Amino acid sequence: MKAAVWHGYKDVRIEDRPVPEPKAGQVRIKVDYAGICGTDRHEYVGPNFIPVTKPHRLTGRTAPLIIGHEFSGRIDAVGEGVSGWEPGQRVTANGSLTCGECELCRSGRYNICKKLGFVGVGDDGCFAEYLVVGADKLFAIPDEVTQKEAAVAEPLACGIHATNLIGDLGGVKGKLAVIVGPGIIGIGAFYAAKLAGARKVLVIGRGEEKRAVIEKHGGEFLNTALLENGAADVPSYVEKWSDGALADVVYECAGTQQTLDLCVPIVKPGGILMVMGVFGQKPVIDMNTVQEAERIILTSQAHVNEIAEALEYIRKGEIDADELVTRVVTLDTLVEDGFEELERNSKNHIKVLIRISE
Numbered sequence: 001m002k003a004a005v006w007h008g009y010k011d012v013r014i015e016d017r018p019v020p021e022p023k024a025g026q027v028r029i030k031v032d033y034a035g036i037c038g039t040d041r042h043e044y045v046g047p048n049f050i051p052v053t054k055p056h057r058l059t060g061r062t063a064p065l066i067i068g069h070e071f072s073g074r075i076d077a078v079g080e081g082v083s084g085w086e087p088g089q090r091v092t093a094n095g096s097l098t099c100g101e102c103e104l105c106r107s108g109r110y111n112i113c114k115k116l117g118f119v120g121v122g123d124d125g126c127f128a129e130y131l132v133v134g135a136d137k138l139f140a141i142p143d144e145v146t147q148k149e150a151a152v153a154e155p156l157a158c159g160i161h162a163t164n165l166i167g168d169l170g171g172v173k174g175k176l177a178v179i180v181g182p183g184i185i186g187i188g189a190f191y192a193a194k195l196a197g198a199r200k201v202l203v204i205g206r207g208e209e210k211r212a213v214i215e216k217h218g219g220e221f222l223n224t225a226l227l228e229n230g231a232a233d234v235p236s237y238v239e240k241w242s243d244g245a246l247a248d249v250v251y252e253c254a255g256t257q258q259t260l261d262l263c264v265p266i267v268k269p270g271g272i273l274m275v276m277g278v279f280g281q282k283p284v285i286d287m288n289t290v291q292e293a294e295r296i297i298l299t300s301q302a303h304v305n306e307i308a309e310a311l312e313y314i315r316k317g318e319i320d321a322d323e324l325v326t327r328v329v330t331l332d333t334l335v336e337d338g339f340e341e342l343e344r345n346s347k348n349h350i351k352v353l354i355r356i357s358e
């Protein structure tokens with residue numbers, strides 16, 4: 001089968017690989033669409049999480065391996081002991097690799113399993129004609145949702161998971177929410193906050209295409225590229241926007257020192273900073289500003305079963321997944337039209353999909 005294999009820094013090769021066989025408890029999926037995630041981009045110019053010398057703690061794998069973890073496809077073969085799933089069914093999956101035995105897995109919080117890994121990072125992933133995943137991580141795609149739309153459900157689930165975690169601290173209903181970083185994770189957080197009943201949602205970042213999506217769906221957008229003094233103007237903007245109150249909840253969805261510094265002072269006293277970004281560099285956080293007003297820092301890691309919620313929002317038309325796809329490439333054009341295009345021009349893209357089979 002054709003597959004995109006990660007070998008090293010800016011070294012992703014399209015190679016012929018054997019079709020994988022599903023083990024007990026697994027299914028093999030013929031991939032229709034796969035999505036390029038921020039994580040994949042970090043690996044492209046990485047390595048970031050892909051094990052190069054030390055074998056992965058759960059799978060024992062090291063590079064080279066097939067990248068990618070966001071996809072939609074059809075079940076092609078079913079391993080021993082799998083029930084309730086059959087060949088031909090349209091599915092997507094949570095690409096996490098988990099031990100299934102630790103206290104966290106047993107309590108349902110498998111997204112923070114002590115041995116957590118992901119397909120495409122700790123084992124072969126979905127930028128290929130076929131991949132295998134555990135049947136326990138599958139989600140059936142509803143009839144009304146297309147394969148293309150379903151490929152976007154995984155990143156949207158991250159914002160839903162983060163919002164569900166905030167639910168344990170009173171939620172966002174009736175609150176003022178600010179999202180910093182309007183990539184697909186930030187747009188997922190925007191939708192999740194809005195659909196959970198936030199009173200107003202402001203998204204801060206760059207990119208006029210992103211502004212169009214946010215404004216079309218009832219949010220407000222602050223394009224920092226158009227601010228005269230850049231980040232320095234953001235706190236006064238948020239202060240005015242919130243009638244002096246500042247934000248009840250700020251979602252950090254970019255993962256840089258600059259965006260983290262921007263987030264902390266716009267959280268109101270007693271409010272919540274939800275950190276979702278993956279940081280390329282170890283950040284410094286202004287703890288005095290956090291502590292002087294009892295600001296709360298929460299973090300969110302991927303998602304558990306929120307892909308089901310994302311698919312349901314898409315099915316009901318509450319999330320328009322199609323318009324988030326800004327480009328479709330193939331495995332053959334992935335490097336130049338996908339990864340390199342995103343290096344040059346990420347602010348103008350929301351989700352780049354790879355069309356593999358459909």
Ligand SMILES: [Zn+2]
Nearest residue numbers: 037039070155
């Ligand atoms: Zn992803």
Ligand SMILES: [Zn+2]
Nearest residue numbers: 099102105113
């Ligand atoms: Zn575990």
